[in-house]
Amino acid sequence: MASVSVRGVSKSFGSTPIIDGISLDICDGEFLTLLGPSGCGKSTLLRIIAGLERQDCGTIEVAGSKVDHLRPKRRDVAMVFQSYALYPHLTVSENMALPLRMRRLSALQRLPVIGALLPNTHSVSAEIKTEVARAAKALGIDHLLARKPGQLSGGQRQRVAVGRAMVRHPAVFLMDEPLSNLDAKLRVQMRGEIKELHRRIGVTFVYVTHDQTEAMTMSDRIAVMLDGQLAQVASPQQIYTSPADRRVAELIGAPKINLLEATPRGEGLLAVAGSTLALDSKLDGGNNITLGIRPESLQFAERAGLNTLTGRLRYVEHVGADLFAHVDVPGSSEPLVARLPVELASSLQSDQSVHLRVRREQALLFSADGRRLSEGDDQFTQLRSCAG
Amino acid sequence: MTSEQSATVDRQLRIDTGSAETLAGYALIGPALVLILVLFILPTGAVLAIAATDWHLGAKTLSFIGAANFTSLLADPAFRAALFNTAAYSLMVVPSTLVLGLSLALLIESGKTLRAFYRAIHFLPFMTSLAAMAIVWEMLLHPTIGLVNQVFAAVGLPTANWLRGESTVLPILAVIGTWQSLGLALVLFLAGLKAIPQDLYDAADIDGADGVLDRLRLVTLPSLAPVSLFVLIVVTLRAFAAFDIIQVLTRGGPGDASVMLLYALYRESFEYFRTGYGAAIAVVFLVIVIALATLQARVVNSRASHP
Numbered sequence: 001m002a003s004v005s006v007r008g009v010s011k012s013f014g015s016t017p018i019i020d021g022i023s024l025d026i027c028d029g030e031f032l033t034l035l036g037p038s039g040c041g042k043s044t045l046l047r048i049i050a051g052l053e054r055q056d057c058g059t060i061e062v063a064g065s066k067v068d069h070l071r072p073k074r075r076d077v078a079m080v081f082q083s084y085a086l087y088p089h090l091t092v093s094e095n096m097a098l099p100l101r102m103r104r105l106s107a108l109q110r111l112p113v114i115g116a117l118l119p120n121t122h123s124v125s126a127e128i129k130t131e132v133a134r135a136a137k138a139l140g141i142d143h144l145l146a147r148k149p150g151q152l153s154g155g156q157r158q159r160v161a162v163g164r165a166m167v168r169h170p171a172v173f174l175m176d177e178p179l180s181n182l183d184a185k186l187r188v189q190m191r192g193e194i195k196e197l198h199r200r201i202g203v204t205f206v207y208v209t210h211d212q213t214e215a216m217t218m219s220d221r222i223a224v225m226l227d228g229q230l231a232q233v234a235s236p237q238q239i240y241t242s243p244a245d246r247r248v249a250e251l252i253g254a255p256k257i258n259l260l261e262a263t264p265r266g267e268g269l270l271a272v273a274g275s276t277l278a279l280d281s282k283l284d285g286g287n288n289i290t291l292g293i294r295p296e297s298l299q300f301a302e303r304a305g306l307n308t309l310t311g312r313l314r315y316v317e318h319v320g321a322d323l324f325a326h327v328d329v330p331g332s333s334e335p336l337v338a339r340l341p342v343e344l345a346s347s348l349q350s351d352q353s354v355h356l357r358v359r360r361e362q363a364l365l366f367s368a369d370g371r372r373l374s375e376g377d378d379q380f381t382q383l384r385s386c387a388g
Numbered sequence: 389m390t391s392e393q394s395a396t397v398d399r400q401l402r403i404d405t406g407s408a409e410t411l412a413g414y415a416l417i418g419p420a421l422v423l424i425l426v427l428f429i430l431p432t433g434a435v436l437a438i439a440a441t442d443w444h445l446g447a448k449t450l451s452f453i454g455a456a457n458f459t460s461l462l463a464d465p466a467f468r469a470a471l472f473n474t475a476a477y478s479l480m481v482v483p484s485t486l487v488l489g490l491s492l493a494l495l496i497e498s499g500k501t502l503r504a505f506y507r508a509i510h511f512l513p514f515m516t517s518l519a520a521m522a523i524v525w526e527m528l529l530h531p532t533i534g535l536v537n538q539v540f541a542a543v544g545l546p547t548a549n550w551l552r553g554e555s556t557v558l559p560i561l562a563v564i565g566t567w568q569s570l571g572l573a574l575v576l577f578l579a580g581l582k583a584i585p586q587d588l589y590d591a592a593d594i595d596g597a598d599g600v601l602d603r604l605r606l607v608t609l610p611s612l613a614p615v616s617l618f619v620l621i622v623v624t625l626r627a628f629a630a631f632d633i634i635q636v637l638t639r640g641g642p643g644d645a646s647v648m649l650l651y652a653l654y655r656e657s658f659e660y661f662r663t664g665y666g667a668a669i670a671v672v673f674l675v676i677v678i679a680l681a682t683l684q685a686r687v688v689n690s691r692a693s694h695p
Binding site for chain 2: 047050051071077082083085087088089098099102103107
């Protein structure tokens with residue numbers, strides 16, 4: 001078990017900067033997710049932690065000591081790859097035993113015939129076999145030990161990859177999009193299993209994904225990466241309700257947050273989409289700002305009134321318990337999406353005029369450069385480390 | 389029309405369209421079928437037939453002599469020499485091409501610069517005509533003015549009349565054969581190396597197999613197995629079909645020290661005009677090549693079904 005510290009790490013490939021001065025503290029036993037769109041540098045950061053890639057500057061610490069000079073195998077980290085990276089010519093049990101064999105047997109002992117003649121080889125091999133069997137049983141793959149990866153389904157391969165990582169009890173688990181090659185149903189199941197594994201073995205997990213659902217459901221904290229920088233590091237709840245930045249707000253949440261151009265009119269009034277909203281912020285007039293409203297922060301209103309937006313209903317999407325109303329409002333090319341109770345379905349018809357009340361305590365305001373306005377303490381949320 | 393009648397008409401229609409489809413099918417495979425017949429089946433049949441006669445090229449008469457050509461082949465020291473030489477040559481060329489090709493491919497792939505250049509210069513011998521290149525080799529190996537002997541003499545190594553010595557001619561031909569096949573093996577191995585996913589090397593690094601030999605044994609060689617098998621097949625078949633270097637450089641000599649199957653076939657058929665006898669050698673050659681190809685196909689298939 002160990003904490004991981006990333007201090008001022010930068011990396012570029014040629015003249016293209018990939019990671020730009022990232023600092024991040026990951027607590028002992030924490031499940032931290034690096035979330036970001038593809039190409040934001042999250043996998044590169046993971047590979048730098050693993051030692052597969054060398055950073056241009058900055059340091060990595062595992063359990064308080066620098067590991068920059070250590071090769072991957074000496075860093076006490078295990079990694080699960082998106083492609084699983086199982087050795088195709090080895091059986092499941094050989095795949096899982098490999099990290100142990102490489103550590104506990106000498107080069108001579110690993111040779112096919114000579115190795116068997118050397119003292120100790122047999123007892124160590126038997127020990128490894130027992131440990132592999134135990135790990136396989138814990139993952140429910142003990143009936144597959146004699147098979148080769150080519151004979152396994154995607155989910156089974158995924159479990160073998162996890163088994164190969166956990167069999168040697170590493171201090172840190174690194175996972176690079178481990179679920180993205182699975183179908184939707186299996187992904188949900190494996191999500192639960194990985195979370196359960198983390199709870200059971202309690203070691204530090206660093207998990208890379210571009211899937212916000214995975215990040216939201218599994219993590220203790222999420223580190224949102226955008227263009228090689230950390231945009232925000234916070235709990236899933238905080239990231240959702242209190243994003244530090246407009247891009248973070250856009251990244252998290254499905255359907256996406258509604259963003260509307262707004263003009264402050266002074267005294268906490270805001271001109272938005274042909275209506276005026278009274279938000280209790282100390283807004284000064286002048287600059288254009290952006291109002292962000294999540295779909296569930298909009299309520300159906302019978303008539304226009306305080307803090308309501310009026311638009312024309314384009315269409316309604318049913319998603320079971322709720323429905324999503326897509327409403328065209330003046331001044332916005334994209335329709336506003338509102339999450340409404342399904343009981344309203346009968347009273348909503350396409351092309352009719354609808355009024356939506358904004359829950360003002362949930363409205364988010366962003367400045368022209370994308371930074372979050374108001375609630376200044378949010379700036380501290382990103383910097384807060386393990387102790388918080 | 390009753391339902392019974394309509395059923396009959398239906399069936400009739402179906403048969404008509406069925407036979408039309410069959411015709412179209414035959415029409416479509418026809419050209420390929422004719423080509424296969426004319427280019428493969430007929431010549432093979434002709435060779436088999438001629439092998440059972442004593443026909444001389446140009447002769448107006450021939451008589452059926454059964455397996456007599458084959459029994460005299462067995463007793464013929466020149467043919468036995470050809471068989472032995474072909475096997476010895478292949479046993480020298482195939483392993484050295486595989487090992488050298490793989491080693492060079494690994495070296496080129498691990499280097500960072502001039503990859504395309506190295507690939508190109510090693511592939512050149514494969515692209516050029518061996519008959520032309522053979523003349524260059526002849527000059528290099530010339531007993532008095534050849535570069536090889538001059539360099540050997542300069543550094544104090546024993547010199548030899550390489551292409552005229554009974555014990556040196558076959559190894560020298562094997563060197564030239566390897567030199568020529570190397571480019572092909574190299575390019576195929578390079579392609580195979582490129583196809584190995586980087587993730588496997590990364591996993592090996594994390595699992596602790598980060599030494600050169602460990603990586604080779606755990607990732608590179610197993611991943612290259614299918615490519616290696618393909619290279620093995622191609623290079624073996626090429627080695628068995630060696631002809632041009634012998635024709636240009638040694639003409640089978642000295643004595644029969646460098647006669648190989650295809651050269652023996654050519655000599656019997658087109659120099660001694662013993663066409664029937666030559667056809668018998670062709671049959672033997674065909675049997676060996678088919679046997680090799682079948683064996684290797686089996687190995688490939690058994691590998692493929694147990695990945």
